[in-house]
Amino acid sequence: MLDIKLIRENPDLVRAGLKTRHSPVDVSAVLELDERRRAAITEADQLKAARNEISKKIGALKKAGEDTADIQRQTREMGEKIAALDEAVRGIEEEQRKLLLAIPNLPHESVPSGEDALDNVVVREWGHKQTFDFEPKDHVALGEALGLFDFERAARMSGAGFPLFTGAGARLERALIQFMLDLHTTKHGYTEISPPYVVTTATMTGTGQLPKMADDMYHAPIDDLWLIPTAEVPVTNIYREEIIREPLPLKFVAHTPCFRREAGSAGQATRGLIRVHQFDKVELVQFVPPGTSYDALEGLVADVEDVLQTLGMTYRVLQLCSGDMSFAAAKCYDLELWAPGHNGWLEDSSCSNFEAFQARRANIRWKNAAGKTEFVHTLNGSGVALSRLYVAILENGQQADGSVVLPEVLRPYMGGIDRLVPKKK
């Protein structure tokens, strides 16, 4: 949510920023509501001040034993007027908030202007695209031969898009989770969190999933609870409606399953683990002082890159252009893994600085050095998503005989084995 004061005082700056996002939002309506709101508040406040004064007098008169019936009737009329004005203010505020919630964040000045994904900028590439002296297979063929997962039986119990990992396949997933949590907690200074996977409507609104993304999430109507699409939701909401007392920055890492309905996205790109309704993810979330959030974003990306480098992945870092950034982000980097079996890049991490956009929405504040209460800046990034990393590990490690060599750092987590070997028939 943008600051109404910013819109009021610098409407042209806001308009210009939204324009680079190709957002059709018009701030004039918000400004007009703001005028009406303030006028109504001023009028109501003046009436209340008058009423308070008279009420005080009534108390004194009564104590003196005088008749106050007349003056009381007069104040009752004021009360009715006040109630009507308060009602009007409430209505205007509700309308204004609805409009404000629909306005996306302003892109940071360093964000390249552009239409869509084609205008994103490759910032750097790491590793090299491996060549094979045989035709590389995709992860589905590899994993099925290795007995790592069983999509058919999974579909029978839950429908398509819910992976069932088996044996070493299940262990490999656990190994990756453990490896990433260990790296972020011991080397990068994050505190581990294990949050609820199911949250309320208010929580979903705090981070911006609701109302916009309702159709993309799983909902349990009996209890009006939602399955989280990312750990960003519960972890960012840890401090909802709070003034943070701990010293900033606060850095959290959480592993959770993520649930996404992915409504209307069936087809080629959904094969195997590429796009699923349930996947695990290790997520990084930071709460930082406002002046430091852009440095923190670079640090966050470095933490994610460390995961990929330590695993020996080939990847590239993209800076998203203004037109391709998500609703709440002011600046965003995507990290993409090279997957030789697909002969393409797979988006596996998204690292964003939201500035105060989420904090204002969720009312997360801190006290700065001057003792003044202000909104914090929030950031998050996948560090990283399991399913696509899993794909890249299989496809990059594959050998001519169908076995898959595991990255060295994973071996201790895999009981010391160095490769996955196809099951004998």
Added chain:
RNA sequence: GGAGAGAUGGCUGAGUGGCCGAAAGCAACGGUUUGCUAAACCGUCGUACUGGUAAUAACCGGUACCGAGGGUUCGAAUCCCUCUCUCUCCGCCA
């Protein structure tokens, strides 16, 4: 699920219709003094909205907020209703 108790400022905690934005203590911040691994004393010490001076810091004023929402009243932290959460006991249960 049943019964009971409770929710007040960063914390503890007083306050049962006007003198309460709210006592007191602790913590925090500024200062004075003594001097030593700290004490004493003085002062400051909530948030949001809003008007004005001023200009995005600051100052003065108004309004609202004592878990949330609604009601009674000229006037509500205080009375009434609904909801949420916490605690205790019972039941059920991984």
